[in-house]
Amino acid sequence: MKGTSAVELVGVDKDFGEVNALSGIELTIGGGEFVSLIGPSGCGKSTLLRVVADLEQPSAGTVTVGGKPPRQARVDQEYGIAFQQAGLLEWRTVAENVELPLHVHGMAKPQRQARAAELLELVGLADFAGSRPSQLSGGMQQRVAIARALAPSPRLLLMDEPFGALDEMTRERMQAELLRIAGETGAAVLFVTHSIPEAVVLSDRVVVMSPRPGRITEIVTGRRPAVGKAAELDPDDVEDVRESSAFFAAITAVREALRKGHEA
Amino acid sequence: MRNRTRTVVTAVAAFVLLGALWEITKLVLPAAGVTVGDIRLLPRTDDAAMPHVWTVLARLAEPEVAGAAVARPVWLAVLAGAAFTLVLAVGGLALGGVLGALLALVMQRFALVERATLPYVVASQTVPLIAIAPLVAGWGGKIAIFGWSWQPWASVMVISSYLAFFPIAVGVLRGLGSPARADLELFRAMAAGWWTTLLRLRMPASVPYVVPAVRLAAAAAVVGAIVAEISTGTRGGIGRLIIEYAQSATADPSRTYAAILGAVVLGLVVAAVVGLLDVGLRRYRGSVR
């Protein structure tokens, strides 16, 4: 066990045949830290997340998730994951979808129902427990997917462009929600996005990547709002961040890092 | 390429296993079958009911009628029967296909025709149309069209085409209606007429629907031809051969199986020909959204 780091990547390479998708990745994510991966398409940001999730095997280097090898971390449900598509099962109710990870891992029905109710409360969908996924809007479906990812109380949340398919207004609301949830659960988050403002407003650190080969070019300090009591993050706090000059400065920093990476 | 080899090898293995299963059934089950009360639960497995695979294959090479002076071998009889039926089925498929495509075109052009007739076309796929086979059979030798006296084989072809007609009509109609709205609007924006749209958009777009329809229609035409031969008593075809051989099955069981083998080969040959059509039209396959 290495202290409190949620993810440690040391010298990670990933090749798909001739294509060098990731090269010499060094990154440590601390406990409770929010880290975004940003970069142009083909920079390997999704691949990096999938390596952490044990959905891809690295070609070289070592990966540690919650102090364990990724495979063990996956089997032990050390992380929860959400994709760009909510990927809810249509034949299950909203609550049953949230229960799915617990169901798979053999938790007894009363316990997992209680847990699902708790999580739906957390994401503000308690009234929709008995609904079918198709009756929910895209943003609501994504919130169910986040609740599902949180079901086994993971210390790490992996999110692959979860808000990519949502409209701008819903997206901003979801970002505030996610900040509140992350604060409340204290989970570390690895968040893949291609939106600069999204990365800046959500993150403690924004990892800027560039393609051919996929590598980390710069790490910019993000503007995640400081919260005294985690559970009491107000949407207005996030709004204040969005209108602050430090926010615009960070955006400029990320944009310049991206351009540099592109020119390099 | 390796994948294709694997497919061929496993396909061959599958049929060999099927043969092995047959032999094992013969070996394991009692020869008289198993009867509980009046109901026979398991089949008779003696050589008369289930001849050995090799007996059937060997029978193909032997003369049709044992001891006859100039008898043709069974394989030739089966082949001739299958070829006869093939011609009728292909004729039926062509006739039914042309008529079915025409109906689909008219339905596509005139919405009222579609609304009036489509329920019947759809329903006709779910009812045993083939039930009328014995009735069409009655036409043989009784009617004449422009001095041409109706032949039994024509009844067979009519029934076969009748069965092929409906899947093709439905398939072509679905295919012609398949282009995306955006594509239709593009043609409209280019001021293309109905014929141009039909020729350049609807027909190419319909291929992925028409090919499976033809495959279905071809199988239906073969079944139709075989059943029609049986109920019309038309001589010369494989269906009639199966029945003729089956009637003397107690004395010569393996001959029936040889004839059924011919029907199976016939079905596969027709499916293969449709498969070639599919390959030939490959470039249109992706045109469905």
Added chain:
Amino acid sequence: MTTSKVPHRFANLHGDSGVQVGKTVGKFGWLPPVVFGVGALALWEVVVRVAGVPAFILPTPSAIGAQIVAQPAVLLSTSWATGLNALVGLVAGFVLGVVLALLAASSRLLSDLTTPVVAAASAVPIVALAPVFTTMFGSTTEIPRRLVVMLVVIVPVFIATARGLRQVQPVHAELMTALAATPWQHARFVRLPGAIPHIMTGLRLAAPAAVIAAVVAEYFGGLQNGLGSRISSAAANTAYARAWAFVAASIVLGLLFHFAGLLAERLVTRRTLRRTP
């Protein structure tokens, strides 16, 4: 068999082979088909009468109707005999088809072995097996016909089920991997529930096919108690209107199975809800 083609090579065997083809029809959408149907019947009656078409080509609808009215008991009992064969074969074939497809989905080897056999079976005239089943089981039982129906039914059910089991959304597959689910859990939570609409579609397509197979199997000999054998014997006795009455009964039986299959599909699909494509 290639599986990536869109639509699948069995597209017509599968899915919405017709009813949904029509454009959205208004309040009087039923009118054109009813007018057409009544008109066609009337035209048939008139043409046959006026042109003096002999009964062996086509009897008048009224003559056929008179035959139906004259012997409802016989029509019912023969329909029952054929319908029972179709039903027994349908149930057996449905169960076997689903089980086979589940087995095939569980291993690559089994899938490679069963797929060519089923593909071949979909192209060959299965009813031709009726005479040998009669030899194997005897001509005094219904088993040969039920076996033929069963084999005919297995094919579409197997194809539909296999296809449903294959169609797993990539995001669901990833999710199950991320959840470290076992293959059995993958089948239970994702593949099987996802396949249910396809399985029911297979049943809907197989239901009328079962009736067709049951009727046709009777043309190959055996017991003389069903619709098929009555049609051929009436035709052989030149009682054409009576033969057409049995044809009408088999059409009704076919429609009955079709609508029962449709109803079952709708009910189950509504319960489990079809995935939005």
